[in-house]
Amino acid sequence: MSATLRVIFGVDDASKLILPNGIPNSIEDLKGEIVRHFGLSGNFRLQYRDIDFDNEFVNLTDTSEIKDKSTVKVINLPDETITLTLTNVTQEEDDFLLSSASDTDILSSAESTSSGTSLRSQPWPTNFEIPPFSYEVQIQLEKAKQAFCSSGTLLTTSNKLRSDILDGLAAEIIKYKVYPSSTELDNVAQALITKYPFLKEKGSVTGFYGWKISLKYKMANYRTRLRSIGCPELSINAVKEKQGATSHGPNQVKKPRKAEVNYCPDYPAGETKESLEEERKALILEVKKKNNQQLIKSKMERTFAYRRQEVVKDMPFIAEFKNRWPALFSESQVNAEFTLITTVPLFSTFMSRLDHYSSQLLRVFKKKGGTARRDIDVIIAEMDKNPSVEVRRTCILKALCVYLNEKPDSLIKEYWATEDIGIDAMTEMERLALGVYIVRHDGADASDPPEDVGVVIEGCTVLRDLREVANGCAVLFGLIYCLNLSYPKELRYTFEFLQKVFMELDGNKLSTKVQVLKNKLHE
Structure with a gap:
């Protein structure tokens, strides 16, 4: 019998966990389910509300203490000393790992990641604060x-004062992004005259249009100054960089296009390209060892800026990049990398929003007419055969593609084989540019659990054994960010919906098709 738990991760951060097979018999199995559904990493314990202590949280020691609709709380624990998990290593290796372990405590803190102050910690604010x-x-x-309060006099700014104000605003904007959009410049200019109403412009309908235009040019000048001192997010667009590029036109600007907060950060303080390359080589050796996930995580954090610059500047082939960074291609690391890029956790957000919008999406889908409605009915019928949460999520994602006039087969490829994937299937997968694949043995029902779920990019199987289709879609979405890929044209609306509605990344600017669907969800 299935069970549902409310899982609390922190203040104002809770999600629903559906357990199709009921509450596990052991704490470790329950923690494994939480890790699988929400993409958690690191060490943690669980607490539950104990009725003997006025429903206060106490440590969970046996799963028999909770039941359906119970609330559990995730408590992150300090990392254990890494020597406790290492066996059969040489003294030199042990000294090296102990040194790396001491770095891990610093790198894992909220204020200081491996990239130090080079990483932005938050996206563009809802309400821009004038500095x-x-x-x-x-x-x-x-x-x-004082003059405005006494007589309502507006201030006529001198060139020097206006320039100083714009410099201050530009320095604040750069903390969030170097390429603000027109709407974001509107937000800043409006916030300026809201805080200082005497700066309103007499000849402007909005009262701030002139400030916006001035700020636009100020930001262009500010970018030029930062580019000249080697800011990597801007130097990638320098003339000499573009002249040496062969894979993109000279007028193409490399900049965040999917609400990336840390698009191309600078190296950590004290690190160079050469030192980080040595870290990358050491990381390849660590991947081959066991029981050192925390060390791998710290090294991946340390090399994040190096990896991002390689992805953005060089745009390597996926197979080549996978050979250079094998540690990236795991569920936990994709989640960690995506969080560094966007500041938003991938799996917990994706799954919770998918479950949250499922009922609303089904209601909207049923109002669709024509051929699309017939295709959606065929997809939704699978939920009647198997009402598990995994099948429900898969059906919702497929029906979403159909509703947006896109083909679900472009996102999710299904293969049938008697013993293994056949030659024809392998050949087709090698031609697949991007997608999630499902492998089922011949004779299995479409609602049965798949034998394998994986992700293919540029014909290369980058991840497998992902258990369920929704998990595969979340991983694929995360890898698009990690590898700086564009959305495929045949799925651009589906991925736009996932990004801007599910993940709420740059959700203020939607295409007409996605905006209409979002409006219907809230009717």
Whole structure:
């Protein structure tokens, strides 16, 4: 009998966990289910609400203490000393690992990742906060405020004062992104005249249009200055870089296009390309060892900026990149990499939003007419045969493609084989540019659990044994960010919906088709 748990990860962060086979018999099995569904990594313990102590949280020691609809809380634990997990290593290896383990405590902190201050910690704010300006500027603004309060006089700014204000705004904007959109510049300019109403422009309908245009040019000048001092996010678009490029046109600007917060960060303080290349080589050796996931995680954090610059600048083939960075191609590391890029956790967000919107999506799907409705009915019928959460998620994702006038076969490829994937199937997979594949043995029902679920990119199987289709779709979505890939044209609306509605990344600017669907979800 299935069971449902409420899992708390932190303040204002909780998700629903559906257990098709009921509550596991052991704590380890339950933790394994939580790791699988939400993509957690690291060491943690579980707590539950104990009725003997007024429903306060206490440590969970036996799964018999919880039942259907119970609430459990995830408590992250400090990493254990890495020497406890290592056996049969040489003294030199042991000294090296102990040194790396000491770094891990620092690198895992919220304030300081492996990339130090080079990584941004938050996306563009909902309400842009105007920063404090220089002392000289603040004196002039304070006098203008007094004049405005007493007589309503608007301030006519001098060129120097206007330039100083724009410099302060540009320095604040750059903390979030170097290429703000027109809408974001509107937000900044509007926030400026809201905080300082005496800066409104008399001849402007909005009161801030001139400030927006000035800010646009100020940002262009600011980018030029940062490019000249070697900011990697801007130097990739320098003329000499583009002249040496062969895979993209000279006018193509490499910049965040899918709400990436850390698109092309600088190397960590004290690190060079050569030192990080040595870390990469050491990382390849660590992948071949057992029981050192935490060491691998710390090294992947340390080399994040190096890896991003390689992906963005060189745009390597996937097979080549997988050989250079094998540690990236695991569920836990894709989740970690995606979080570094966007500041949003991948699996917990993807699965919780998919489950949250399922009922609303089904309601909207049933109102669709024509051929699309017939195709959706065929897909949804699988849920009647097998009402498990895995099948439900798969059906929702397939029906979403159909609703958006895209083919689910472009996203999810299904193969049937008697013993293994046949030659024809292998050949077809090698031609697959991007997608999730399912392997079922001949004679199995479409609603039965698949033998294998994996992800293929550029004909290369980058991940396998992903258990369920929704998990495969989440991994594929994460890898698109990790590898700086564009959405395939035949699935651009499906991926836009996943990004902007499910993951809420750049959700203020939607295509007409996705906006209409989003509106219907909230009717």
